[in-house]
Amino acid sequence: MGEALALASAVLFGTTHFLSGLLARRVDSAAVALLGQLGGVVLMLCLAPSFTAAATVVDGADLAWGGLSGIGTGVGVSSVYRGMSRGQFSVVVPLSDVAAVALPVLVGVALLGDRPGAVAWCGIAAAPAALWFVSRTGDAEREGAPGEGRGGFAAGAPDGLLAGGGFALQFVGLAQIDAEAGLWPLLANRAAAILVLVPLFVRRPQRLRMPTRLVWACSGAGLLGMSAITLYTLATREQLLSLTVVLTAMYPAIPVLLGVTVLRERLTRPQVLGLALAAASIALISLA
Template identity: 60%
Template sequence: MPEALALGAAVVFGLVHFFSGLLARRADSWAVALYGQIGGVVVVAAAAVFWPAPQLTLESIAWGALSGVGTGVGVAFLYRGLSTGRMSVVVPVSDVGAVALPVLVGVALLGDRPTALAWVGVAAALPALWLVSRSRQAESSHAETGTLDGLIAGAGFALQFIAISRIDLEGGLWPILAARILAAVTIVPLGLRSGARLRLPRRFVLPACVVGAAGSVAIVLYFLATQEQLLALATVLAALYPAIPVLLAMLFLHERLSRPQVVGLMLTAAAIGLISLG
């Protein structure tokens, strides 16, 4: 069950990043990120009212807020990277840090002890993510800029994953709501400092909010997965989402896959199977 939740989060994360990337190429990327978080706030606020919360603590709210800061940094720089770079490069690059740091924290600080089979899956996932990020246009200036944004986004997503795993399920969805709010608050100064106007054409407002709402669904799925699964394994499974936008970019944006990317996708599938069996 936790493996299914984490994989569900990966699929939704992948779809969210694909469609957000399309929006970011047609409108201000910072505004897309901001309106996405606003859409997420609305959905989580509505769900939190009906979700049981027998013991909400300040600690859980604080962890939620910290995860929101990571989310804000992650989506802001990811969408900026997607607006200038290839989707099949930027998304996987962001995922390298997003998966590596939580795995290290889980094992070194939280006492995670994956099985030998699961470790083989983790070992396969890391090079898989790197191979998927390889591109024929890696030498271009746009790709370099997108790669840097992807690395910054990865650090933000790592903080998001780690902090969410520390939230107590007894607090319901209120800590996740705090995360959504702090994510939006974090994006505003970052966007203004970059010279963004944080405005969207009216026709893009609803799509951005819907995509952001879907992102909150992915966050909740990951949150539930961490309650029943080791942080290292839940993060690795949820962080396999780059395969989704890479494949969609190939099918609909005609971005051609390189041979290393094909190998990376095959390793991704192998990693999922090994971690699930472990």
């Protein structure tokens, strides 16, 4: 059951990123992120009462961890959607995923006394090379060509890396929540994410202007994203966290494949090598 939940979470994460990336190319990327979080709040208000734990009071620490993870969610979604609006999906999303998987391991080693095995260290060692190759543009690309940013970095690459830091905080926070807290901490997650995003509109409220159909589309993408986080959280309660992570971390395959096949994105040979290293890095770290 846990494996099925994790795989379903990966599919929803990948679909959410692809759809939100398309929307971010039509309207303001921050608006896509904010409306998505609001859509997630609606879903969680409907689901949380059904998953109420046996305990009558949810521990404040669990809500705090949910809120902290929400800060990461807000930073992550706003950054990855901004990156996808500027660059190739097949570059930005894998960058965010490698960083999201590798950073929690490094934090555990530096601050929590974790001691990863040799396999995990091989994955960590492969991560910098993967990030370098995926984020760089090829020498053969013309200046100003689609997908090319400044200083030799692919467009959207810095946003992808920043998003990875946000998602790392999100997953670290979610991992600290007690199963008996039910899904209420996920509501705290969405509330905190909204608080992170709202300041982006204080001086520029016009960023939210868009046709009604796109408002519904952004909210619908948010429902998918909230469903993905819910399934991920439930999967961690059914099986080992390491297995859940490795299965869920497969989600970039969807935006990468759709980016290459549907959007006709073109990758350089170094970027293809970087994607292979990224997949290996994620698998080695997660499996370990």
